[in-house]
Amino acid sequence: MSDNFNMKNIIILYSTILILISVNCFAWNPIINKNDYVFTKSDSGYELFIRKKDDIESILLTESQKWADSKKTNYGLRTEKYFEANSDEKRILDGKELSTRYDAFFLVDSTTEKHETLGQAFRYFLPEKVLFGYDWSRKGEINIKPGIRINLRIFEQKYANYEGQFKDQWITLDLFITDARYNKKFLEDMKNTGKIIIKNIDDNNDDFFKKIIPENISIAPKQDIVFLIDTTSSMIEEFPSFKKVFPEICIEISKKVKYFRIGFIFYRDYGEKYITKIVELSDNMDDIFNQLYSEKIEGGQDVPEALNEAMYNLSQVNFNNDAKRTAFIIGDAPAHSEPRDKITNKMALDVIQNLNIKINALCLPFR
Secondary structure, eight states: HHHHHHHHHHHHHHHHHHHHHHHHTTTTOOOOGGGGGGEEEEEEEEEEEEEEETTTOOEEEEEEETTTOOOOOOOOOOOOOOTTTTTOOOOOETEOOOOOSTEEEEOEEEOOOTTTTEEEEEEEESSSSEEETTTTHHHHHHHHHHHTTEEEOOOOOOGGGGTEEEEEEEEEEEEOOOOSHHHHHHHGGGGTTOOEEETTTSSSSHHHHHHHHHHTTOOOOEEEEEEEEOOOOOOOOOTHHHHHHHHHHHHHHHTTTTEEEEEEEEOTHHHHHHHEEEEEEOOOHHHHHHHHOOOOOOOSSSSSSSSHHHHGGGGGGGOTTTTTTEEEEESSSSOOSSSSSSOOHHHHHHHHHTTEEEEEEEEEEOO
């Protein structure tokens, strides 16, 4: 009797443990890994994409995490003005839909879109400043920049609805390095005038420049060569590398061209210290080296740069009539899709064609 009773208790206990283990194993506990999100520069701010997973229906960005034993209220992040990416998104709190009009533009997403590397993904546009809280309570602002941490409030239900389960998770907003595909797409219109050359993320910078540039210099008795170089801060690795190997590049060019001159068009963007800066073609290599080495990288608050303006300014370069004309674009970002001033992409391409310039685009990974 006693043995049967003990055995029965053991079986019941064992079954209970199995049930608890089973419940724990299948508990709702979604995790966003580092390869599940992409943070990139965009016009006037940044974009954050988070992979959609089967057990996640919505995500709200918040200024801190919620702890069960804490009396402190924490808040969803919101923007000062309307942005298409998130401002029309529905949010439910305490069973009621929150208005997204006026100042309640929450950074929440329940609807996904196709992302090139993540598949279906939640999308957030983050301006350089986001807000949290209200005048009648605690409030503040956060400056969005690479390296900061924000909290993801991950929901089991759509519309950031607390009636289902939710959990908090910190992520660090590190800039995603792309394979320059956006730049390549923009430059496709120039493929008839030269080559589009993709630098892979793992390619050594020095070796890439030393190999690709001389390879794409044609044999000619006379040649004028202009380098159009993005000098914004995203070029922090590539521009110093180009400077370093530039003397070796010139030596290799001299093996193919008896007489050549070199010039530069450095370009940044509107709102920077300069939009474009022209260094005229010259055969004085000491002067050319000094002009190159004195140039610094700086600025660049969004992805597109003044590339159209740089190409258009080839019309201001002092080309010789009897010299072959070659140019290299060295950059990691496209031009603005909509003109910031009067210079359009068509105007820039017309200059290249009218001046009979062979232009090669070196598409670099974007940071």
